[in-house]
Amino acid sequence: MFNEFWVATGNKGKLTEYKMLLEKEFPDMKIHHQGELPTFSPRPEDGKTFEDNARIKARTLKAVKQGVWVLGEDSGLEVEGMNNLPGIHSARYAGPKASDSENVAKLLKMMALKPLKNRNARFYCSTVVFTPSGEEWVVTGEMKGTIALKPAGLHGFGYDPVFIPEGQTQTLAELGAGYKNQHSHRANALRALIEKMKAL
Template sequence: MNNIVIASKNKHKLEEIKEILKDFPLAIKAMDEVGLEQLEIIEDGETFEENAMKKAEEVMKKTGAISIADDSGLEVEAINNKPGIYSARFSGEGATDDKNNKKLLDMLKDIPVEKRKARFVSVISVVFPDGRKISVRGECEGSIGFEEKGYNGFGYDPLFIVPKYNKTFAELGPELKNKMSHRAKALEKLKEKLTYLL
């Protein structure tokens, strides 16, 4: 069984990734399970791809194990695809989900419903100890609501409306979200690639 370390301290991400990779012969470990709870990786890339690859490479170097990293965020068309790679720290120093959502709603307050198109993007990179590297990208299209709705999920989930259901990710709940989210789509692509590589 291969060890694989997920380069994230975000417990929601860890749960989503573990759930989708559960059929593989992998012992999936979080950073704190391999002594890396103090590791801070500076995300200084200009794209989701650069940030995900950097995180995976750093964790692989430290552990010698297969490492998987995700960089994801929200792109809102009306504000030049912001917050983008800055999604987690959109509201600045000490950013929280609440502060980020409030800032986004403030920026969009005069934007009409038809111009509130948005997409969630997830890029997942895997680095193998033998030097092989792969990256996959998943996107989920939707729009931004005028107020937060729902109690499931995290981040921008209470604002992100999925057109098919006319509900936010936070209203849909994890089971449905994990079937159609940007991360689910990226992980499905990753599953296909891992089937060949493992």
């Protein structure tokens, strides 16, 4: 039942996180991603919510991979003082092909234009999974924290260099993979998924 799991992502950082968490729980599971399919072309992520976009990814991959576990995920950063921006635009905040550092730079610039006293933020993850029988599951996860004044740390990806988790004084990029795999929004959503899988 748990021998083949496909993840609808081209993001190597996300894939590494999924592999570390899933292989620990299901050692015999083979984890694949959309980049292994020679003719796969992702659909535009034009949903209005994280869940919409996660479902688009999962359904597109499910159309070519049936009878296996298929996961689509969309996640991003919401900053309270910026009306929860960048939100679903997190990966493309500084432009369609923006690098992580460009997105971080734009975020800090926007927060400095109108100096924000409220730097509270959260990473949010919505995950849509299709079981081998085609049933749809939705799980979510979040990690709360604040936005640092400047980037710090060399680990992780995305906004990790400026996100300080609740109760910590260092950014995710300083805390490293061990901390992130225990506490991240994606890890929290995945743990909820694993509980559902084990309950079958």
